[in-house]
Amino acid sequence: MKRIYLLATLVLAIAVSAPAQFVMPSDSVLRRWAAQMLMVGFKGNSIDAQSDAARYVRDLHVGAIVLFDVDLTGDATLGSRNITSREQLQRLTSDLQRLADEPLLIALDQEGGKVARLKPQYGYEPIVSAQYLGQLDNADSTRYYGRLMARQLGGSGVNVDLAPVLDLYNPDCPAIGKLHRSYGDSRAVVKHARITIDELHKQHVLCTAKHFPGHGNAMSDSHWGFVDVTSTWKPQELEPYKKLIKKHKLDLVMTAHIFNRNIDPDYPATLSRKTIYGLLRRQLGYDGVVVTDDMYMEGIIKQYSIENALVLAINAGADLLCVGNNINTGFEPDRPFKLVDIIVKAVKQGRIPVGRLQESYNRLQRLKKKL
Secondary structure (H helix, E strand, O other): OOHHHHHHHHHHHHHOHHHHOOOOOHHHHHHHHHOOOOOOEOOOOOOOOOOOHHHHHHHHHHHHOEEOOOOOOOOOOOOOOOOOHHHHHHHHHHHHHHHOOOEEEEEOOOEEEEOOOOOOHHHHOOOOOHHHHHOOOOOOHHHOOOHHHHHHHHOOOEEEEEOOOOOOOOOOOOOOHHOOOOOOOOOHHHHHHHHHHHHHOOOEEEEEEEEEEOOOOOOOOOOOOEEEEOOOOOHHHHHHHHHHHHHHOEEEEEEOEEOOOOOOOOOOOHHHHHHHHHHHHOOOOOEEEEOOOOOOOOHHHOOOOHHHHHHHHHHOOOOOEEEEOOOOOOOOOOOHHHHHHHHHHHHHOOOOOOHHHHHHHHHHHHHOOOO
């Protein structure tokens, strides 16, 4: 395993220093790069040598794991997926890291309020919602809850929080406003997200700003289908990203599966080069890791085959592809292996430039050094 990792790093160094002489890497290197671009989920709250989690981390070498407390592809009861207690989660994350031959990103959604994987039922103190903190507008309160959340995550071995939400508040938005996930207007979002991020960083937990370029004014939910925000999206939804990028606060940015004809008349944000490369990277100056929302959400998978969606997302500039295997499109144990096959095949066919995989691998390595 170590030998493959060193070979991948060597090939990357050669490719960056002498692109004109670059030769297509071996299959093992291509598969390493492709697997590092996956954030995958699994069933089970412990690991043995034959478990799916072991196969994904030890054998496939995925770059990231995403954890859930409720198995939405099973009986959907509390504790039915990956989390049952503090002690159990500490063991699970420790076992996952031991299986990896390089640092593993372990992520979950811990926003507070209605979106919290670390619940009181598992021994964690409750965290209030972003909306509550934004309306209270007290820096000390936000710092208190940010510190509490960061300690819960870091103490449990989770090193990536899929938070904070930078979407602006609209009470009619089913996925954000109605679930109390927004701090409020642009000023409130920047103020309270920055405090939360600073507390996460003190505990060596990376943050994920979401959902770019702004989901707060969407009148439908991309979990369940196509979402068009052309007539409701506002340019000020970019302000939190612009200000926090300028302050170098963001570790990852998550894309939204929303369509905005004014930004890209052809593709939703997750699949849009105009959105990721043009808007986020060139205009706003972000050069960190871009992670997609789940690629099997109906906002994507109802419109595109997974093969085309992966090619479009990678070519658009996505570095980490979320495949939680925990939504209504079902759980498939071998799905991560199939996705790596798809990506490698697309590279060999010339549908994805090999340089895109190199670029993402390099970004992910820089991100892991922050840990």
